Amino acid sequence: MSATRNSSPVSAARERLLVVCPGRGTYNATEWGMLNRLAGGCDWLKRFDAMRREADMPTLSELDGETPFRRSLHGRGEHASPLIYACAWADLLAIDRERYEIVAVTGNSMGWYIALAVAGALNSEDALHLIGTMGLMMQETLAGGQVIYPWVDESWRPDWTLRQELLALIERIHGSSGAELYLSIELGGMLVFGGNETGLARLAEAVPPRERLPLRLHQHAAFHTPLQEGVRREARRELASLPLHAPEVPMIDGRGHVWTPWSTDSERLWDYTLGEQLVAPYDFTAAIRVGVREFAPDRIVIPGPGATLGGATAQVLVQLGWRGLDSKAAFLALQAQDPALLCMGIPEQRERLVRDTEAMPLGA
Incomplete structure (x- = not known):
């Protein structure tokens, strides 16, 4: 299952969305409890929890509910990364596909792994395996900062x-x-x-x-630098059979390169995901620049948890002069009039995107 599929009738007038997936550091004490609030009881979260139990780790539901938030625990890579992914996944599955169309997906740092799931290049469980594995490897090595x-x-x-x-x-x-x-x-x-x-x-x-x-x-750790060379080698061994394939919608990586449904080589995608992007600089600015210039979205959407990535994204838009933006004040004025950047970690912005009722299931 990907977050881009939609089996219901759609309108030709759907708004175009560029989805920007969050990276590490977005799940904090303020966000504790949001996963259970948004997705408690969902089948997909039950499957995620079962995978965590099989790996002898606390479930995401437990970390988000029964275990009081502690940065020393919840901030560890093997817990923080899957929690961020699950929160983002809940948000993405809630977007009303009769009103909105995801035309491209990107992310910041760890958000690239979430983007793989959103775009359908990995199924949701394989993405959890990738994200949990990489989070644990980074935590155990913790090379640099x-x-x-x-x-x-x-x-x-x-x-x-x-x-x-x-x-x-x-x-x-x-x-x-x-x-x-x-x-x-x-x-x-x-x-x-x-x-x-x-x-x-x-x-x-x-x-x-x-x-x-x-x-x-x-x-x-010192993500996206040569200090992660050891992690790169281990990841390529541990995740040699990661079943990556062509996405269902275009993805923009940390170089600004676009991976399309019709031209993606799955072996090259694997090589980039578990190779260059681990040890070379991640250019989030380029990813946003390509996203807005090549795909002309009506709105840019950042799923939760949190909204910390909103400022960095807005700064790129100011640098580009997107829609005439030239300053923070101009951006805030645009947001007040008709927000072009929607952070789903902000309740009133999330409400603009979701179905009229969230009583319906968030995915099988």
Whole structure:
């Protein structure tokens, strides 16, 4: 089952959606309980829970309900990643397909794995296996870490000089006295750096402090950098038989490359998913740029949990001048008038997308 299939009659006037799947760090104390609230009792969640029990892990229903939220527990990769996926899956299955059509799917970092399920390149259970396996591998290795720092001003206007200075820091710090520092993610108006402790410490000393920034991301390894080479090797062995196939709708990866239903080579898709994207920078900015330019969506949808990816996505839209946007104020004005970016972690925005009643099942 994919989140793109629809067996009910549809209208030719459906709005076009670009779906942007969330990555790590989006399930926090505020989101605790949302999975059971949205999907408790659903057959697909029962299957997810059964898979977790077979792996001798707490079920997602238990983590989201019976076990009080603890960052030290819920933030671990083997729990956080599947929880985020399940929350996003519940949101995606709730979208009213008589009013909306998903025309393309992308995601941020771990969101690429969710995108595979949404687009139908993996079934939902195989996607859970992929996401849980990768989350556990990352947690057990926990090679390096990530630090985030903005290169736009408070109005989200680009400061290209600052951006170049930040990128130059990588060259200056990396390789000096044992320091390793890399660009990890291009995240809208922010750069995510990955490195070892020495490299991240020197970065923190080199950048001017801003409110709560630079920010070290909790229980994040140096994703999308060469420090994940060991994880890459292990993942390719452990997931050699991962049954990836051509998607049902186009997917945009962390390079801005489009994988289409009619041209995708499943072996190349496997090689990218368990190869390059693990050890090379993930360009979320490019993914959004390609999504809005190539697929002309009416709206951009970010499933839950949370809504933290909304700011980064909006910053890309400002950089592109999409629909005349040139600042944070302009974006907020557009949102107030007719929101083009809908974060399903925000109840009133979610309500615009879902069926009139959610009493109907969310999937078989």
